Amino acid sequence: MKRTAIIVALLGLAGTAQAGNLSAWKLPPVPVPKDNPQNAAKIELGHRLLFDFRLSKNDSMNCASCHLPAAGGAGPTPRAFGHGGELGRWAPSWVNSGYSTSLFWDGRADSLEQQTGVFPGHLGPISAPGEMGGDVDSIAARLNAIPEYRKQFVKAFGSEATPTNIGRAIAAYERTLVATGSPFQRYVNGDDKAISPAAKRGFDLFQGKARCAFCHTPPLMTDNGFHNIGVPQVGPLKEDLGRYEVTKDAADKGKFKTPSLYNSASFAFFMHDGAFSNLKEVVDHYSRGGNPKDANQDPLMTRLDLSEKEKSDLIAFLKTLTDERLNRISAP
Ligand code: HEC
Ligand code: HEC
Numbered sequence: 461m462k463r464t465a466i467i468v469a470l471l472g473l474a475g476t477a478q479a480g481n482l483s484a485w486k487l488p489p490v491p492v493p494k495d496n497p498q499n500a501a502k503i504e505l506g507h508r509l510l511f512d513f514r515l516s517k518n519d520s521m522n523c524a525s526c527h528l529p530a531a532g533g534a535g536p537t538p539r540a541f542g543h544g545g546e547l548g549r550w551a552p553s554w555v556n557s558g559y560s561t562s563l564f565w566d567g568r569a570d571s572l573e574q575q576t577g578v579f580p581g582h583l584g585p586i587s588a589p590g591e592m593g594g595d596v597d598s599i600a601a602r603l604n605a606i607p608e609y610r611k612q613f614v615k616a617f618g619s620e621a622t623p624t625n626i627g628r629a630i631a632a633y634e635r636t637l638v639a640t641g642s643p644f645q646r647y648v649n650g651d652d653k654a655i656s657p658a659a660k661r662g663f664d665l666f667q668g669k670a671r672c673a674f675c676h677t678p679p680l681m682t683d684n685g686f687h688n689i690g691v692p693q694v695g696p697l698k699e700d701l702g703r704y705e706v707t708k709d710a711a712d713k714g715k716f717k718t719p720s721l722y723n724s725a726s727f728a729f730f731m732h733d734g735a736f737s738n739l740k741e742v743v744d745h746y747s748r749g750g751n752p753k754d755a756n757q758d759p760l761m762t763r764l765d766l767s768e769k770e771k772s773d774l775i776a777f778l779k780t781l782t783d784e785r786l787n788r789i790s791a792p
Contacts, residue, residue: 481667484678485648490558490635496573496628498635502616504792506633508609509626511791514602515586517543517593523585523630526551529789532726532782533637538734539695544590548697550734553727555786556720558635561684565716565732568706572631578623586626596623639722639783647780655780662777665770670746672774674760675718681781686715687758690751691731700733714756725779726787739778743771 492498513519520543528536535551549565563569569584577584578596585591586599603609603621613621616629639645644663646654655663666672677683686703693699703715716732730736736745749763766774 481678482648485644485681486679487556487559487638487640487645488679490638492635493571493573496631498632499616501612502629502632503636504633505612505616506629506631507789507792508612509630510633515592515594515599515626517595521592524791526585526591527554528728530726530787531728532723532787533789534723534727534729535734536728538729538737540591542585542588542591543593546696547590548695548700549732550729552717552719552732553723554634555637555639555723555783556680558638559680559682559684559720560717562717566703566706567686567717572634573624573627576627576630578627596626599623600626637786637789639781639786641785642722642781642783644777644780645783656776658773658776659780660777662773662775665766665774666777670764670766670770670774671760671762672746675758676721680720681722682718682720684718686712686717687760688714688716688754688756689745689761690714690754690757691716691733691745692735692751693733694735695733697733702732711756714754715758721778722781723783723786725775725782739775740771743774747771 509515510523513522515522526535526540526542527533533553533555538550540547540549540551552565557563557572560572561570563572563575569575569582573579574582575584577587577591586594587596600621600623603613603626610620613619613625613629617625619625643654643659666676675683675685675687688702701713703712703717704710706712724730725739728737730739730742736742743766746761747764747766750757750761752761752763
């Protein structure tokens with residue numbers, strides 16, 4: 461009798477722990493900066509700008525050229541191509557980027573607004589000569605010359621297009637690209653059937669034996685931190701020092717931002733330099749402990765020796781993070 465009572469109590473505990481774990485992964489509301497409140501007109505304008513070729517030199521590209529919606533909002537080539545030819549890094553997804561406390565693989569931008577590259581002294585995709593190569597003042601002037609655009613800016617900001625407003629509108633739209641419709645989010649919000657038994661086993665591995673949740677932490681599935689996980693260097697750069705480029709702290713060599721993993725099952729490539737091209741390669745990398753020969757590798761990376769079944773369960777879990785709606789965004 462006593463023994464049954466203990467088992468029942470333990471099961472009860474396990475039950476609460478499980479429920480507690482689940483709600484810990486609910487995506488919170490996206491934080492919005494005080495100087496750029498959301499409004500419907502602004503979001504609609506940002507949506508339009510994201511797909512507008514006028515933001516680039518010679519109308520050659522838009523944001524979606526390098527962040528392909530159907531590829532989870534990430535790069536269609538292992539390294540992005542801009543006006544400067546092949547860049548050193550792969551374009552990460554903009555899905556859930558509204559939660560990031562620092563942007564870019566090395567965290568060199570403090571906000572989505574700053575990331576776009578419209579502020580003086582901050583290069584970003586619009587202004588970087590090697591990317592869209594645009595001139596922000598002439599872009600603003602050109603948009604104001606289009607009555608429909610000018611009207612949209614006035615509706616959103618109470619004033620005509622300025623470089624700052626262009627950045628703010630784009631950021632406002634990006635803050636809506638949140639994977640709340642993913643099966644995993646439906647699961648953590650109480651729909652037990654939203655994910656398969658294999659995915660549930662994968663989720664247990666993710667939080668347990670496979671150690672993923674040490675860095676891909678709740679609730680965002682990222683600690684918004686930087687780690688060196690021993691990704692092989694590929695592409696045109698001889699060496700990418702990552703976070704070190706920003707901090708100049710030797711301990712940061714080879715560290716890159718922990719990505720959120722949402723929609724990653726739709727990516728064509730993975731990691732800062734696009735070194736891997738499917739989730740199996742990613743999971744194999746973790747299973748072998750990354751690159752133990754890299755003296756700077758994070759001590760959290762250890763050999764996991766996952767079985768083939770465990771690997772496929774983990775991948776089944778990662779697939780539940782995709783919000784299909786975000787793979788279908790297109791020009792308004
Ligand atoms: C030429 C290709 C290219 C174009 C065009 C481009 N991007 Fe990017 N984007 C990249 C690359 C490459 C990175 C990563 C660069 C790095 O980390 O140094 C990136 C990073 C980002 C990030 C950071 C995500 C994160 O989690 O840190 C956001 C957000 C983003 N881009 C949005 C945009 C927007 C908005 C536009 C249009 C105004 C745009 N991009 C146009 C290639 C491009
Ligand atoms: C020590 C921290 C850490 C641990 C542990 C960890 N990750 Fe990561 N993860 C990262 C960082 C940092 C990156 C980006 C590294 C880079 O680009 O060089 C990353 C990248 C990824 C990517 C590629 C996503 C993208 O946008 O390119 C996937 C998928 C991934 N991790 C899944 C996992 C899984 C599954 C596990 C457990 C088996 C795991 N991670 C364990 C920190 C970690």
